[in-house]
Amino acid sequence: MPTNPGSPHIGAHIVGKGSATAAGPGPYIMGASTLEGDSVFSSDDEEVGKIKEIMLEVETGRIVYAVMSCGGFLGIGDKLLALPWPALTLDTTHKCFVLNVSAEKIRHAPGFDKSHWPAMADIGWATTLHEYYGTRAHWEQDAPETAGKDAPPNPPDPPEAGGVKR
Numbered sequence: 001m002p003t004n005p006g007s008p009h010i011g012a013h014i015v016g017k018g019s020a021t022a023a024g025p026g027p028y029i030m031g032a033s034t035l036e037g038d039s040v041f042s043s044d045d046e047e048v049g050k051i052k053e054i055m056l057e058v059e060t061g062r063i064v065y066a067v068m069s070c071g072g073f074l075g076i077g078d079k080l081l082a083l084p085w086p087a088l089t090l091d092t093t094h095k096c097f098v099l100n101v102s103a104e105k106i107r108h109a110p111g112f113d114k115s116h117w118p119a120m121a122d123i124g125w126a127t128t129l130h131e132y133y134g135t136r137a138h139w140e141q142d143a144p145e146t147a148g149k150d151a152p153p154n155p156p157d158p159p160e161a162g163g164v165k166r
Helices: 103-107 123-133
Strands: 013-015 039-041 047-057 062-070 079-084 088-091 096-099
Parallel strands (some): 013 088
Antiparallel strands (some): 062 079
16 A cells, blocks of 8 residues: 555556565565566557666655667667656556557657667756656656645756756
8 A cells, every 4th residue: 555645646656466465565665676677568558668777866766767678679779768757557467567658659759779868857858758758747746736825935946957956
């Protein structure tokens, strides 16, 4: 069961019966390395790739992207895609992820190769990526929906373009 069921959803969804049969901490708290290599299926049930990396925002410790490898053969010529974490659903029954878009949309998704990673802290790049997958950007998820008496006076700043905030 989620640690705070009343909190707004900011991460990957979890479905399946894995929590009933899992020994140990999963599926609500897991080591990132246990997710690497998991298959990713499109919303129309086509296997589209495998998780290669889990990317986290260092200051908050929040997972913001999963990097998926697709295409190629034996790791040669494969394309990498950064997937916003909330665009994914962890299926504990089938031990895979499901992405919220069709296989056709994934084939046309913006990607990169392993030698030329994007500046993932760049707000322009990140905004375009979140729009493509229909997710809220990670820096917006803590911002209050409506200003109220308990709302902080200023929403969190988005990441600075191209690098580490100082």
